[in-house]
Amino acid sequence: MSISVTVNEEENLVTIHIIGSFDFSLFNEFREAYSSLPKTYKSYVVDMSMVEYLDSAALGMLLSMRNAIELESDIRLEGANDFIKNILMISRFDKRFDIQ
Template sequence: MSISVSVNDDTNAVTISIVGSFDFSLFNDFRAAYSNLTKTYALYVIDMSTVEYLDSAALGMLLSMRNAIEQDSNIQLKGANVFIKNILMISRFDKRFDIQ
């Protein structure tokens, strides 16, 4: 379980990659990944291509992120497997996030 952040100032985008389980154990690291940035970006990509497990705490963390950053910034949830994408759709996250 880990989180990495890569910033691309040329495209005004940040990619936050999550590996393994996306659960409460990542709470502080996930919040720091977007709140410790020096500026606001137009696009935040949450790379979920290597996420194996997602729990309700992770859903809450995503909602907290949505509330914490500028409303005109886009958040993409990208690369989730079919099971996780289904959880996101059932939870109606497609209304607040761009699910890829």
């Protein structure tokens, strides 16, 4: 389980890649991925294509991210498998995030 960050200055885009289990063990690393950036970007993508497991702590971390980043910035959750996407939809995350 790990997190990596890719910044595309030309597109004003930050992509946070999560690999493995997205759970409380990633709390500090996930928060650091977006809060340590030198500026606010227009778009953020949380790449969940390699996430195998997601728990309620991960949902809380996503909400914390949404609250920490300016509302003018969009956050997309991309690549989640059907099971994780279903959890996100049941939790009504589609109201606060663009889920693809």
